[in-house]
Amino acid sequence: MNVRDMLLHGAISLTPSEERIVQVLLTDYPAAGLGTATSLAKRAGVSDPTVVRLAMKLGFEGFPALQRRLLADVEARLHSPLLMMEAKRPDMGTHSEQGAAIAYMHSVASNLNKALTSTPLASYQRAARLVMDTKGKVVLLGGRYSRFIAGMLAAYLLQFRPDIMHIDALSAQKTDVLVDLGKRDLLIVFDYRRYQLDVVAFAQLAAARRVRILLFTDPWLSPIAEFSELTLTCPIEVNSPYDTMASSVAQIEAVIAQILASMEKRTRERIEELEEIRLQASASLDNARLLEEEKPALASMTTK
Amino acid sequence: MNVRDMLLHGAISLTPSEERIVQVLLTDYPAAGLGTATSLAKRAGVSDPTVVRLAMKLGFEGFPALQRRLLADVEARLHSPLLMMEAKRPDMGTHSEQGAAIAYMHSVASNLNKALTSTPLASYQRAARLVMDTKGKVVLLGGRYSRFIAGMLAAYLLQFRPDIMHIDALSAQKTDVLVDLGKRDLLIVFDYRRYQLDVVAFAQLAAARRVRILLFTDPWLSPIAEFSELTLTCPIEVNSPYDTMASSVAQIEAVIAQILASMEKRTRERIEELEEIRLQASASLDNARLLEEEKPALASMTTK
DNA sequence: GAAATTTTGTAATATTCTCTTCAGCAATGT
C-alpha cells in the first residue's frame, strides 16, 4: 500500500492540523514530503513535531522512515509504463485553434482527476459536519466568479437547514451582516486566486469576531487559510488564461453528497422523495413527446 | 535544463570516481540522488566528500542544492496530466456511506468523460460563432440551479462583447425585457431537467419574437429544444438525488475557450494579458514561497 | 625515478534536522 492510499483511505482519525499536512502532501504528492519535516510543516502552517507525530501515527518509525517509503513510491511511479507514454505526449502548447473546446474539456478532465486524488475523504466529512453542526447562521461569500459557486451551495443548503444566507455582491452595506455574527455562526467563503481584497478583508473581520470559517481555495491557498477552521483546496489550472471552476463545483456537490450520506435515513428519504416529486412534475410536461410524438410536447407547453 | 541533461551533455570533465557517481545517478534517476549524500556515495563506492565536490562542480552550492533541483524535476514529471489519471479508482458500487464524497467525485469524473465524447467540436464552434456574431443583445437565463451557470457565462462574456444581460431570478417584471428583443438578439438559456415552467415559457415567448436561442440542456432535452437554433447537451446524472452541474460548467468554459481561440490574435492576446496581470497582482502575494523558501510565505500572509 | 599535480579518503567541524519534553490551550464532559 503506498502512502497516498494510506492518506486517502487510511483508517486513522486525523486531528485538524494533521489534516492540513495531509492535504498539502496530497496536493503536491509526493514532492512535498521529500524535503525536510520542517519545510513540510511550514507549508502546512503547523509545527514540525506535528509532522513527526503524523508520521508515527501512520505507523512509521519517524519522519525519515516515511520519507523512505515515499521515495519508493516515486521510484515505482517513475518506472510505470504510463510514464513512458507520457514522454510522447502531444504538445499541449499549441492551442491549435481548431479543437480548442475539446482540448479544454480534456484539460478539465485531468484537472478533476487531480482534485479527486488530492482531497482526502476526511476533509469532506469534516466540512459536512461543520455545516450541519453549526447552530447559528451559515453565511456564504465568493469572489467575482466564485460567487456563483457560493450561490449554488447556498441553494442546496437551503433544503437541509435554515439560516442560510448568501452574500452575493460584497458592498459596504453587506458588511453590516457581520455585527450579527458570532462564534456560533459559520462563514463559508470561496476564494480562488486573484484573491479579492474585499473578500479577504471580510473573512478577516469575521475571524476577529470568532466566526468559524470554512474556506474553499486553490492549492496556492488564499490568505484566508491563515484563520480558517477548515480549508478545502481544489486545482484550477487548465490550458486557458482563465481558471476552471468545474472541479470546484464538483467539490461542493461532493460535500452535499457527504451531508446526505451522513443524515438520518428518514431525513434523507424525505429529501429524495421531494426531488423525485419535482422531477415527475416536470417530466409529465414533456414525457409524452419523448416516448411518443412531438405534438403533445408543444401542446403541453402552450397550456400554461 | 534538468539535472539529467547536465549529466549527459555536461561540458565538465569528470574524474574517475565522479564518473561512477554519475553512472549510479543516471541508472536510478532521480531516486538515487534523493537520499543522503552518504547513501549515494556508498552506492557508487566512493566517499561522501567526492559526492559533494561533484555537486559543486556542476555549479550547485552544495549537495542539498542539487537535491532541490532534482526534486523539481520529479515534480515536473509527476504532475503531468496523464499520470494523474493513473491514480486508480477504488471500488465503486459500495456507496458505503463513508466515502460518499469520494464516490461522488468519481461519478462526476465519468460523467465528464461522457460529456467529452458526446459533444462534437462543431457544436462548440457553432456556439462560439453564434455568440460572437450576434449584433444585438445577448440575454442569459437559467433555472433554479442553472441560473448560476448562466451567471458565470455572463461574467465571462462581459469581457468579450457588450450588451450582455443576465436575468437572474425570473419575475413578472423581468419578462418585460422581452419587448426589447428581436431577431438580431440572442437568448442563451440553461434548462436542465425539472424543466422549469417559467423558463420554458420565457423562451417560448422569445422564440415567438424571432429571438435566436442557444440552449444548454441534458440529453433528455428540455422542451425548449423544439425552437432553439442550437442545442448543446450535457450528461448530468450521478449517483445522488441531485444532478451534477460540474460538466455543464466545464462545457460553458469550453465554449469560452473556443471563442478565445477563434478570436483575432491581437484581441486574444490583449485579454490574456489582462488576465495575466490580474493574476500576477495577486500572485506576488505568495509567489516567493513556492519558488524559494517557506519563510516569505508566512510573512507575506501576515503582512496585510 | 623523483617532484609536482591531481585525485581521493579520513577525521574533525559546522550545520541542519529530527524528535522528546513540557506547558499552554481549546474542546468536551460532569
Place this chain on the structure above:
DNA sequence: ACATTGCTGAAGAGAATATTACAAAATTTC
C-alpha cells in the same frame, strides 16, 4: 463552573548530515 482529555507549538537535546581541512594515494611530468 470545573476538571479532564487531547491537540499543539516552543525550546532544546541529540542525532544525522554536509562540509572543510588535511594528509595519503595515485597519476602525470620531466
